[in-house]
Amino acid sequence: MPTFTYTARTSNGGLKSATVDAPSRDDAVAQLRRQRLSIIKVDESKATPQTTGGSITMRDIVIFTRQFSTMINAGLPLVQALDILARQSENKALTAVVRQVVFDVESGNTVADAMRKHPKAFSDLYTNMVAAGEAGGILDTILNRLAVFMEKNDALLRKVKGAMIYPTVILCVAALCVVILLWKVIPVFAGMFGSVGVELPLPTQIVIGLSGLLNRYWWAFIGGMAGLAFFIKQYYGTAPGRLVIDRVLLKVPVLGDVLRKSAVSRFTRTLGTLISSGVSILDGLEITARTSGNRVVQDAIMDSRASIAGGDTIAGPLQKSEVFPPMVISMIAVGEQTGGLDEMLTKIADFYDDEVDAAVSALLSLLEPIMIVFLGVVVGGMIVAMYLPIFDMVNTVR
Structure with a gap:
């Protein structure tokens, strides 16, 4: 602009x-x-325009939301509050977005409508809650709820991602060690054994064969891995592919438990926050489904939405999905019957936040010995295979 x-x-x-x-x-x-x-x-202005590149992080939006809530609560006009936030933000991309929001609000748009033009900064959940806050005259309260929700949701995501860092690093280190051994170390042993003319044990022959394949056809290995990664990415981009992969991930021992509990926590906290902010339950379910992060959970939520639209309950379709534990289904059913669904959903989310902590700890405790054994078997097995002929030669000399 x-x-x-x-x-x-x-x-x-x-x-x-x-x-x-x-x-x-x-x-x-x-x-x-x-x-x-x-x-x-x-x-x-003839000056070089200020760059608007860069990303807008969750932390940027949380700080913006908290400050916006405080200013509105203090009685500052909307436009003045937004203008102050635009000038004091350290993120240039967010500054550009907020300035455009200010312009749209001054042109007669609501804050929610102005924010909807910037989906990379403000999600559907964010703009719907802001719209509900504007309609109810409680925008400062809604913004404060949004900030709390985003902080807890961000903490949950960090826990799940943190649980995946350790095994990913170990696997990468193991793969690097294997490649270096097969590429540089094993050929030295293969040349030495070839000059001696000793008969090689089967494990040694297998390792030397793999080394020869890697050195001869390294381009095929790289192309194959890149092709596999591309295929998985493309397949996951399709609706059936995402459903299959997400279903498999939920069934993986220990990891599936972490993903399931985090999905339950995110679903209940998102829906509870939306309903308590005045968003209709049908709109709330649709927004929650789009932000679930798992296709199996998304389908279960959309089935619940169809059930409600047809005059039924939420609990029935959720139970059929086999993703949500019986306790969650029962508490949601009670919340529907008593009219306190938003409070019940928040209680479930608080409980499952602690459950995710316990599940992540269990995953890390299990992965550590598994990774150590894996490294020992792969790397140690290759080294032992190369020393077997040496042991045979020593025994022959004796």
């Missing part, structure tokens, strides 16, 4: 020079007139 430099006279007669972002000069003039400024000069 172009930036215009202007000079104008304020209502008390003072001169003011600053910049304003607008799609065109006419829009800039209109924006300044809405601020009751007497325009003297408006020119498009």
